[in-house]
Amino acid sequence: MAHSAGFEALDFQCWPEETQLARSREFLAQMQTRRSVRDFSREPVPYELIENAIATAGRAPSGANQQPWTFVVVSEPALKQQIRQAAEAEEKESYTRRMSAEWLAALEPLGTDWHKPHLQDAPYLIVVFAQSWGVEPDSASGAATRIKHYYVAESVGIAVGLLLASLHLAGLATLTHTPSPMAFLSALLERPANEKPYVLIPVGYPAEGAQVPRITKNRWPASWCGAEDCPGSVRGREGDWR
Secondary structure, eight states, X not given: OOOOTTXXXXXXXXXXXXXXXXXXXXXXXXXXXOOBOOOBOOOOOOHHHHHXXXXXXXXXXXXXXXXXXXXXXXXOHHHHHHHHHHHHHHHHHIIIIISOHHHXXXXXXXXXXSOOTHHHHSSEEEEEEEESEEEEEOTTTOOEEEEEOSSHHHHHHHHHHHHHHHHHHTTOEEOOBOOSSOHHHHHHTTOOTTEEEXXXXXXXXXXXXXXXXXXXXXXXXXXXXXXTSOTTOOBOTTSOBO
16 A cells, blocks of 8 residues: 555564464453552552553554643642542532432442542552643744644543553552542643543552452453354353353
């Protein structure tokens, strides 16, 4: 396929099938141990692990390659305390007034409430912002020009997935936390108007004796359909239909 200037050769390595399967199975085995953690140790974490995970997230595909994300890393104790206080204020309001009985019932097996000590205990908080639009200087006047961004939520969601996977493979625990509303994060972290809070991720090591809810994950997602399967049916690795 011919391309105009501005393209380069793809850097891609082909693996033997045995290697492909081994790498795929190893990754699956690693990710099957990933859990959301709410009990964090205050043990320091090498900052390079955070940097590498964010660099990995930055390799995510994005609409028109606009990379509409900002990752803000918070480690300063006073700022973490402010974030916790603001988050707990919103969460308390949600748990006592905003959430429906159905919503509270769905959360009950997870044992969550409005108290969020992990926001202070975790050594790092990674706050991900979605850039609703971009800002670039006009080539002629130099004035700031608003640039439309495409598929922002999808792009940032993919980046967050890579971020979580990278942190897990580095031996770190995480939690995806989305207090609602999250405007306080924009104010505390002094973000520009085009950035909207997307998710707040505490990162660190699990506290000694940390526990997680006893839950199950579907071996195969309900919407998954193998190449030889009929629509609406799911077949497992051993050929069992589900």
